[in-house]
Amino acid sequence: MPRALGISKKGAVCSVWHVLLLLFYFLNFWKSSFQFMQKKLIEDQLSSDAKSKLNEIYTHRMLDSTNSEAVRILESGKTGIQLIVANLQTKGRGRRGRSWISPEGGGLYMSLLHPVSGDIGELQALSLVSALSVHQSLTQKKVSALKVKWPNDLLVGKKKLAGILLELRAFEGSTYIVFGVGVNYSFDEIQKANIDRPVTDLRDLLDDLPMREELVANICSDLLKNIERYSAKGFEPFQSSWNHYDHYFGSDIVIENGRFRYIGKSLGVDQKGVLVLETAEGEQLISSGEIIPTLRELNENY
Numbered sequence: 001m002p003r004a005l006g007i008s009k010k011g012a013v014c015s016v017w018h019v020l021l022l023l024f025y026f027l028n029f030w031k032s033s034f035q036f037m038q039k040k041l042i043e044d045q046l047s048s049d050a051k052s053k054l055n056e057i058y059t060h061r062m063l064d065s066t067n068s069e070a071v072r073i074l075e076s077g078k079t080g081i082q083l084i085v086a087n088l089q090t091k092g093r094g095r096r097g098r099s100w101i102s103p104e105g106g107g108l109y110m111s112l113l114h115p116v117s118g119d120i121g122e123l124q125a126l127s128l129v130s131a132l133s134v135h136q137s138l139t140q141k142k143v144s145a146l147k148v149k150w151p152n153d154l155l156v157g158k159k160k161l162a163g164i165l166l167e168l169r170a171f172e173g174s175t176y177i178v179f180g181v182g183v184n185y186s187f188d189e190i191q192k193a194n195i196d197r198p199v200t201d202l203r204d205l206l207d208d209l210p211m212r213e214e215l216v217a218n219i220c221s222d223l224l225k226n227i228e229r230y231s232a233k234g235f236e237p238f239q240s241s242w243n244h245y246d247h248y249f250g251s252d253i254v255i256e257n258g259r260f261r262y263i264g265k266s267l268g269v270d271q272k273g274v275l276v277l278e279t280a281e282g283e284q285l286i287s288s289g290e291i292i293p294t295l296r297e298l299n300e301n302y
Contacts, residue, residue, distance in 0.1 A: 045217030055080035066111035067180040082113040108183040125235040125273030127152040133223040147247035159200040236271040243268035257289030
C-alpha cells in the first residue's frame with residue numbers, strides 16, 4: 001500500500017515514528033498543563049477576607065523551593081502578604097536541614113510571606129498555629145483521624161501527611177515570616193519508598209480528591225485567619241485544640257534538642273505553645289526540638 005501511494009516502506013516507518021513522537025510530546029504537554037496549578041482557580045476559592053489581604057499569588061511549574069522564592073520576592077522589594085505555589089520543587093526543605101521530597105504534582109508546595117510585628121520570640125507558637133490551620137483545612141475536606149505532632153507535623157496513624165517550615169526574615173526595618181507548607185497529595189509507591197519515614201497522602205485517605213487549587217486556597221484562607229487571631233490574642237485560644245488533636249498527648253516520648261535529649265510523658269502544650277514534659281526530674285518546659293521515634297515505634301514500623 002505505501003508503494004502504491006508513492007511512499008517507500010522506510011518513509012512510512014518514519015512517518016509513523018513522527019506521529020508517535022508528536023503524540024508523545026502532546027501528551028506530556030497536556031499532562032504538564034493539567035498539573036500546573038492555575039492562579040485564577042486559587043483566587044476563586046479564597047475566602048473574601050483572604051482575597052482582601054493577599055497582595056499577589058505566584059504560581060510556578062518548578063522552583064528550587066517556595067520558601068526560597070518567597071525570600072527572593074521580599075528582597076526584590078515586594079512587601080506585603082504574598083502566596084507562592086509550585087508544582088515541583090527541586091530543593092524542597094524541611095526542618096533541621098532535611099530535604100522535602102517534592103515530585104511534580106505529588107504534593108502541595110506553598111509558602112505564605114507575611115509581615116509580623118511585636119515579640120518574635122514566640123515563633124515556635126506560630127508554627128503550632130500553622131499546623132492547626134492545615135489541620136482545619138484538611139478535616140473540612142473529610143480527612144479523618146488527623147492528628148498533630150509537636151511542633152508542626154500532621155499525621156494519620158503514625159504516617160506523615162504534612163509538615164510546616166517557618167523562616168524569619170528582616171527587610172528594610174520590618175520583620176517577615178515565611179510560612180512554608182507541604183502536604184502529600186498523590187505519591188506513587190516508588191516515591192513513598194524514597195522517603196525515610198512512613199508517609200501517607202490525600203489520595204490514600206479520600207474517596208473524592210479535591211483539586212489542589214482548592215486545597216491551597218483553603219489552607220491559605222485558614223492560615224491568614226489564624227495568624228490574625230494569634231496576633232490579637234496569642235496562642236491561648238489555640239491551646240485546647242492542639243492538646244485535643246496531639247498524637248502524643250499523655251504518651252511517653254523522647255525529645256531531641258541539639259545536644260540534649262529529654263525522656264518523659266507529654267502533658268501537652270501550655271498557653272504559650274511550649275511543650276510540657278513530665279520527667280524523672282520534674283516538669284520540663286521544652287520550647288524547641290522534635291519528637292523522635294522510640295525503639296517501640298521503630299519496631300512497629302518495620
